[in-house]
Amino acid sequence: MRLLLACLACLAAALPASAAERLPVVATFSILGDLVRAVGGDRVAVTTLVGPDSDAHVFSPSPADARRLADAKLVVANGLGLEGWIPRLVRSSGTTAALVETARDVVARRLDEPGAGHGGAARDPHAWQDVANAKRYVHSIRDALAAASPADRAVFEANAATYLTALDALDTEIRGAWAGIPRERRRIITTHDAFGYYGAAYGVEFLAPQGVSTETEASAQDVARIIRQIRREKVPAVFLETIADPRLAERIASETGARIGPRVYSDALSGPDGPAPTYLAMMRYNLRAFTAALAP
Numbered sequence: 001m002r003l004l005l006a007c008l009a010c011l012a013a014a015l016p017a018s019a020a021e022r023l024p025v026v027a028t029f030s031i032l033g034d035l036v037r038a039v040g041g042d043r044v045a046v047t048t049l050v051g052p053d054s055d056a057h058v059f060s061p062s063p064a065d066a067r068r069l070a071d072a073k074l075v076v077a078n079g080l081g082l083e084g085w086i087p088r089l090v091r092s093s094g095t096t097a098a099l100v101e102t103a104r105d106v107v108a109r110r111l112d113e114p115g116a117g118h119g120g121a122a123r124d125p126h127a128w129q130d131v132a133n134a135k136r137y138v139h140s141i142r143d144a145l146a147a148a149s150p151a152d153r154a155v156f157e158a159n160a161a162t163y164l165t166a167l168d169a170l171d172t173e174i175r176g177a178w179a180g181i182p183r184e185r186r187r188i189i190t191t192h193d194a195f196g197y198y199g200a201a202y203g204v205e206f207l208a209p210q211g212v213s214t215e216t217e218a219s220a221q222d223v224a225r226i227i228r229q230i231r232r233e234k235v236p237a238v239f240l241e242t243i244a245d246p247r248l249a250e251r252i253a254s255e256t257g258a259r260i261g262p263r264v265y266s267d268a269l270s271g272p273d274g275p276a277p278t279y280l281a282m283m284r285y286n287l288r289a290f291t292a293a294l295a296p
């Protein structure tokens, strides 16, 4: 009987960790959840608080979210003011989990207009839009997972190394695609001011639509202002999430010749059946959308 148990134990060691043995980790939003899964693999059970297609800037945690934190051994957040709601949630949950802020080693950019759609954050939290920063996130996640579960350190290091290689390939791909777009055409108007790090890393100028709220749907007057801005600043493409009326989008296109881009993913992944279910897929989807709209 003892022999049988010993063999079962060695069998178990060779198998993926069962659900009960996996390290419970909470990630604040979908992009971080994907990175934690990439590094943690089958040794972690990841719960994401702000799911796909949802806004991490404004989030009202539920009592169930507090329980998720209480059960976790590690909480992974972005920091830089993205999750203004997390300190209170940590306190109210009574969790003893370690908290890691993945953006802690990032050189933070400042938001030009504090409070413009980002809850008054002075630092720009969207650091993951630069792949070099995503690599910093992976280093932070790997080290935090290893601290929380030292026995699995080698697995986390191997998974992280594999994923970092994929991030290097992604970065090369992004740079290669932008190299095909003339510098003077790399100008995009977008309603959500989330691409500052992306623009700095890859040489693209992202302009905010002037005098247009990023929160509410654009009016006919807003559209007239955007048309003037596009002409004045010679912008080849606009990505405007808040223009829900296709006739207004058509008017911009017909009066300026600018291309209207599809919805891009900045702060959340899509669901599993959408075009951006992982960080790698999101970055490739956005790259195709941006470069298609700007190609001469």
Ligand SMILES: [Zn+2]
Pocket: 057, 126, 192, 193, 194, 266, 267
């Ligand atoms: Zn944002």
